[in-house]
Structures are given as C-alpha cells and as structure tokens.
Amino acid sequence: DVKVTQSSRYLVKRTGEKVFLECVQDMDHENMFWYRQDPGLGLRLIYFSYDVKMKEKGDIPEGYSVSREKKERFSLILESASTNQTSMYLCASSYSPYNEQFFGPGTRLTVL
Amino acid sequence: KNEVEQSPQNLTAQEGEFITINCSYSVGISALHWLQQHPGGGIVSLFMLSSGKKKHGRLIATINIQEKHSSLHITASHPRDSAVYICAVRGLIQGAQKLVFGQGTRLTINP
Numbered sequence: 206d207v208k209v210t211q212s213s214r215y216l217v218k219r220t221g222e223k224v225f226l227e228c229v230q231d232m233d234h235e236n237m238f239w240y241r242q243d244p245g246l247g248l249r250l251i252y253f254s255y256d257v258k259m260k261e262k263g264d265i266p267e268g269y270s271v272s273r274e275k276k277e278r279f280s281l282i283l284e285s286a287s288t289n290q291t292s293m294y295l296c297a298s299s300y301s302p303y304n305e306q307f308f309g310p311g312t313r314l315t316v317l
Numbered sequence: 318k319n320e321v322e323q324s325p326q327n328l329t330a331q332e333g334e335f336i337t338i339n340c341s342y343s344v345g346i347s348a349l350h351w352l353q354q355h356p357g358g359g360i361v362s363l364f365m366l367s368s369g370k371k372k373h374g375r376l377i378a379t380i381n382i383q384e385k386h387s388s389l390h391i392t393a394s395h396p397r398d399s400a401v402y403i404c405a406v407r408g409l410i411q412g413a414q415k416l417v418f419g420q421g422t423r424l425t426i427n428p
Binding site: 309313 | 347348350352357358359360361362365403405407415416418419420421
C-alpha cells in the first residue's frame with residue numbers, strides 16, 4: 206500500500222516564524238502535491254512537483270515555497286507565517302498527474 | 318460560480334437508507350474523482366471515472382459526460398459511512414495535471 210506521511214499532525218507557530226511542513230511517500234511516485242483545506246473553500250492546490258527539483262505553482266502559492274531535493278520528500282515552507290495561513294495542510298502523491306492521488310493524514314497548523 | 322458544485326452540502330440519514338450525493342461541473346473534463354474524508358483529516362480515493370459507472374462494495378459512482386454530472390450512491394448505509402465526500406475533476410487540456418475540488422458533502426448516518 207502507498208503510504209504518505211506528514212511530519213506533524215498538529216502544529217502551533219507564532220506570526221513571523223518560518224515553518225517547514227514535510228511530506229514523505231514510499232511508492233516512488235513522480236508527482237507530489239501540497240493543498241490547504243479551509244471550511245467553505247474546499248481543497249486548494251498550493252504547489253505541485255512532477256520531478257525532483259521541479260515545481261509548479263498551484264492556485265494559491267502566495268506566501269509559500271516548496272523544496273523537492275529527493276524524490277520521496279516534498280517540503281512546504283511558510284517563509285513568514287501569518288494568521289491567515291492557519292489551516293489544514295494536506296500532502297498527496299501520484300504515479301502520474303493523471304492517476305489517483307494518495308493523501309497524507311494532514312497537518313493542522315495554527316498561527317497565533 | 319464554482320467550477321465544481323456538490324449537493325447537498327449536508328445530509329443526515331438513518332442507517333440502512335440509500336444515499337445519493339451529486340456533483341455538477343462546468344468545464345470539459347478528462348476524469349472525475351470521488352474522495353472520502355473521515356474526521357481527523359485523512360482522505361481516501363474512492364473512484365476515478367471518465368465514463369459510465371463503477372461499483373465497489375456498497376458504493377456506486379456514475380457519470381454523465383454530456384450533462385456534466387456525477388452521482389455517488391451508498392446502498393444500505395451504515396454509521397461508519399459518516400464522512401465528508403468530495404468530488405474533484407481533472408481538466409481536459411490546460412491544467413490537466415491538477416484537480417479542481419468541490420466543497421464536499423458532509424454525510425451523517427445515525428444508528
């Protein structure tokens with residue numbers, strides 16, 4: 206079975222802090238995705254990566270950056286956390302962009 | 318108007334009832350996904366379909382490409398089916414590698 210893990214289930218940070226969210230998948234998937242999920246807005250794509258060191262902006266990339274140094278690991282970085290980045294963050298991976306995506310358990314981030 | 322609309326937003330039913338959740342979309346698509354999210358956050362892919370009908374256990378998903386509409390049915394519903402069900406579509410050409418998600422339908426099955 207595909208396993209996608211995220212570094213934390215719950216995280217509390219202060220405004221202005223640099224925040225790292227890590228995602229690791231164990232199925233040699235080429236494609237990895239970062240989403241945020243907010244009530245009433247559903248899932249929105251922040252960034253995705255289709256290969257090591259390759260990344261593309263999603264629908265809401267502002268305030269975020271990503272890093273993919275190794276195939277299995279995709280990191281989401283909040284350079285200077287703000288309260289409007291309080292959200293549930295979900296990572297996903299897939300064999301190709303056109304296959305089903307496998308999701309991690311999510312990280313609930315609170316920025317105070 | 319959202320590209321993907323789900324109805325109803327919330328649904329409460331008794332155990333054993335037949336459940337239908339609807340998804341309408343406004344763009345041409347190459348595939349439609351149904352996902353399930355239990356309390357706590359984890360999302361599981363239920364179906365990926367581009368035409369016709371798929372069945373897995375008590376779950377059935379159908380799609381009508383001409384009408385831009387899909388339904389997810391649950392037969393003999395059970396309290397463990399309580400979850401948020403999310404519809405997502407993949408575009409035809411531009412942005413085909415991205416999914417566009419509906420807002421989800423929260424289903425509660427009472428014993």
